[in-house]
Amino acid sequence: MLKEKLDEILEQIWILKEKGKISLINLEQINEGKVILENLKELRNLKLIETGGEHLTLTETGRKKAEEIIRRHRLAERLLADLFELDTEEYEATSCQFEHILSENVTERICSFLGHPPLCPHGKHIPRGECCHKLSKKIEPLITPLGDLEPGYEGKIHFISTHHHGRLEKLSSLGISPGKIVKLIQARPAFVIKVEETEIALDKSIISEIYVKPQEE
Template structure:
């Protein structure tokens, strides 16, 4: 599907969310085009999405907001560029990638702007057990084991310090305690770290 059409579908979704009339923002030409592609239909004088149009719009909005979460949470991109980056990425996300991102982020429900992310299949599966696969040390329980997936910090010295102690992606760790200071066990070394640094360390749970 053309990117332009995908963009329009996304806009329609937003207008619907805000309970506004689709005609407010779209040109007659755009509406015509979508009707011809079977994504929009006119019923009793109001324009609504067809079933396939609804599915497409939902997918695009989901991709866009997941992308925003990814940029915001993982890559720490802030501000206006967030939306722009997400706009480019949303068109390129395949189904399995979408689920991987969603899982990585812990099946988030809201985008950084506070709008709802339409849930995907992977989310429905996890609704009951909202257990994230990747989480920060802060969210782990005492005695849990995990493998470091990534360390998220813009502070060079902090990154080097952690890495030089062997706390690198792939390292297996055990969380010994969280208070008063985090203590983790890495090989035969125990390392104490404060909560701010602990929040930078993302770990993938290793099942017992």
């Protein structure tokens, strides 16, 4: 439990830093005045933070550790929001648990699977991991919503994630289903895609549920 509490506080400090509001008072405010002195002492002993009066900073090790927590948290949010389409409340709560348990390897897999997303569902930055840096020459995501392709490009459908009744069946009866290669013909005024020799116009809300792996030209 203590470890989790410490993780949480590191995370809070990191977010304060992200907002440029890093100070002891602000940290205490977040925790509603509850005593966190014990924890801070512990963190200082672990050489993760430095304090002095009002002053509060993360050490290099602390920053790294905090960043990893944030990264796990925000990647988990992406995963739960995009793939499993959980409600905001639900995915936020679950992500808070995920951040403590995901191993480094699992985190990398998730990151790659999602195509090294730069932002969390709230639009905040997801700290980059090693897997992202390896790909930094070519940050093209592995999997992306079909609607995000440039018109004229093709992608192979990996999954269709929808909770709209009947949509999945409708798409699959048109031959739009995992494994098929689709080409994005145009994006406006409506999306038009091509599967085999069939061209189909559809709404953005539908096309953004079709995830593809971009194909090399």
